[in-house]
Amino acid sequence: MSDRLTPRRVLVILALFGVLAIIVMPWVWALLSSFKPRSEIMSTGFLPSEWLLDNYSGLFRDTLFVRWMFNSAVVSLSAAFLAMGLCGLAGYGFAKFDFPAKETLFLLVVASVSIPPFTTVIPLFGWMAKLGLLNTYPVLVLPFAASAFGLFMMRQYVSTLPDELFEAARIDGCGEARLFWSVVLPLARPALATVGILVFISSWNSFVWPLIFMRSNEMFTLPVGIAGMNSEQMAEYGLVMAAAVLSSVPMLLVFFAMQKQIIAGLTKGAVKG
Amino acid sequence: MRARRAATAYLLILPFFAVFGLFWAGPIAASFLYSFTEWRGITPPSPVGLRNYENLLYDERFFTALGNTLWMAGLYVAIANTAALSLALALDSGWMRLRQFFRTAFFLPMTLSMVVAAVIFQLVYAGDIGLLAKLLAPLGIEIPALLRDPATAPYALVAMRVWRTTGYYAIIYLAGLQAISSELREAARLDGASELNVIRHVVLPGLKPVALFCIVLSTVSGLEMFDEPMVLTQGGPGDSTLTVVMFVYQQGFQFLQLGYAAAASYVLTVLIVLVSLVQRFWLRERGR
Numbered sequence: 001m002s003d004r005l006t007p008r009r010v011l012v013i014l015a016l017f018g019v020l021a022i023i024v025m026p027w028v029w030a031l032l033s034s035f036k037p038r039s040e041i042m043s044t045g046f047l048p049s050e051w052l053l054d055n056y057s058g059l060f061r062d063t064l065f066v067r068w069m070f071n072s073a074v075v076s077l078s079a080a081f082l083a084m085g086l087c088g089l090a091g092y093g094f095a096k097f098d099f100p101a102k103e104t105l106f107l108l109v110v111a112s113v114s115i116p117p118f119t120t121v122i123p124l125f126g127w128m129a130k131l132g133l134l135n136t137y138p139v140l141v142l143p144f145a146a147s148a149f150g151l152f153m154m155r156q157y158v159s160t161l162p163d164e165l166f167e168a169a170r171i172d173g174c175g176e177a178r179l180f181w182s183v184v185l186p187l188a189r190p191a192l193a194t195v196g197i198l199v200f201i202s203s204w205n206s207f208v209w210p211l212i213f214m215r216s217n218e219m220f221t222l223p224v225g226i227a228g229m230n231s232e233q234m235a236e237y238g239l240v241m242a243a244a245v246l247s248s249v250p251m252l253l254v255f256f257a258m259q260k261q262i263i264a265g266l267t268k269g270a271v272k273g
Numbered sequence: 274m275r276a277r278r279a280a281t282a283y284l285l286i287l288p289f290f291a292v293f294g295l296f297w298a299g300p301i302a303a304s305f306l307y308s309f310t311e312w313r314g315i316t317p318p319s320p321v322g323l324r325n326y327e328n329l330l331y332d333e334r335f336f337t338a339l340g341n342t343l344w345m346a347g348l349y350v351a352i353a354n355t356a357a358l359s360l361a362l363a364l365d366s367g368w369m370r371l372r373q374f375f376r377t378a379f380f381l382p383m384t385l386s387m388v389v390a391a392v393i394f395q396l397v398y399a400g401d402i403g404l405l406a407k408l409l410a411p412l413g414i415e416i417p418a419l420l421r422d423p424a425t426a427p428y429a430l431v432a433m434r435v436w437r438t439t440g441y442y443a444i445i446y447l448a449g450l451q452a453i454s455s456e457l458r459e460a461a462r463l464d465g466a467s468e469l470n471v472i473r474h475v476v477l478p479g480l481k482p483v484a485l486f487c488i489v490l491s492t493v494s495g496l497e498m499f500d501e502p503m504v505l506t507q508g509g510p511g512d513s514t515l516t517v518v519m520f521v522y523q524q525g526f527q528f529l530q531l532g533y534a535a536a537a538s539y540v541l542t543v544l545i546v547l548v549s550l551v552q553r554f555w556l557r558e559r560g561r
Binding site for chain 2: 008009012013015016019020022023024025026027029030033041042043046085086087089090092093094097098099100102105108109112114115116117118119120121122123124125126127142143145146148151176180201204205206207208211212222223224226227230231237240241244247248251252254255259262263266267
């Protein structure tokens, strides 16, 4: 297939740029609005008459935005690293060992994927209250660390590593712990990175869990904090837009730094079926 | 030897399953049991048999929620998948040098949390001060405050979800397209098949596993819609955007009818399982 620029291709590209405009416009709108004073957000112009940083300084002065971002970072990073550990170990177990009830256990994890959110949250609320875990970080970290997707990913990847490698290491007297640490982990690094990133993203963006389990303003994560600002009686939309813009910056940085792993991770499962 | 290998394996999977049991498997089972109790949060649950499920049958708001959820999810799945497939076909036939750029750009909205997307879109939809109205005003089209009108609010929420996820599905479809050998397509073209026929008889059948994945995934996520109505409409105006998950949240965490909420949530769970089974079966049948 040649890669010449035919008239038909030009049309297709123009159409794609049209779609791109639709995708980008709301972001640009949020960015523009975040520099406007309150009165202008409620008026009909496009551009701010003067570019003000008031909304951003207000965000740092009047809200707990920095604290929410800190909470989000702590929770999402912990979940990502813990998921890499849990899913790495279990994925290796499922890929390279035979044991009773193996298929049943795996199916159990598969089946949990499409369960609606509150089915688990309803009993958990009482349990977490009894365990004294309401309003603490672990209640947001642990459920995301036991990631069903992470388990599939690790099992699939580790099962492609040759069995001879493991046998040779065992014959050389390598213990199971060392085998995991110095053979499985280094070889499975690409898959681990993908699991870590995807768990990070889903934790960073999650809304239901922190909404239910975090009970005080200073323990909120970004989505709950921003939703709260937005639902106040006299919501300051300029502040909300500044928060929306700033809160998406870390995610964008992560995305641009690691887009290969992210896109590969999110599409791989689908194409293999 | 075998027994020792099995013991090692159990040790390897133990940490995962300890957490999985406490946060997923355990609660899913417990929720099922709670759905047969009256449980108001403070007092311990007391068994009531099937009464919660019976009450759901007579609860008009539940049926409103069920109806809203089904048609909004259906609309979302249809639009998102059609748009995503068209985008993927365009990307596939387009000029390769730009493909990587578009792939990245189309994926971007997916990195936004639903909450952030929602607060941004409320300023897009906000009547004459909203972006949509300002863009369409020069064309003489007037856009009312879409989220305040029961006739338009559900469409506004679906459109927002399409905006956020279509690029993601397009990239999955594109990966599927690129897995179909281009020789096969070239051969069909050389045999004189029109572009449309190549798509219909060569490309679409080959895309089936990918389509199944995207359709099931978008259906499940559509049936579980919660963040957008929670942030933007609280299920209103006039229950027009009340989804089943929103209903469960209100019953469970606003009215503290936890047993009743568990029952409603289980109805949705069964529905999701059924719909994904039917889709799997249907797509497989049509494939032969």
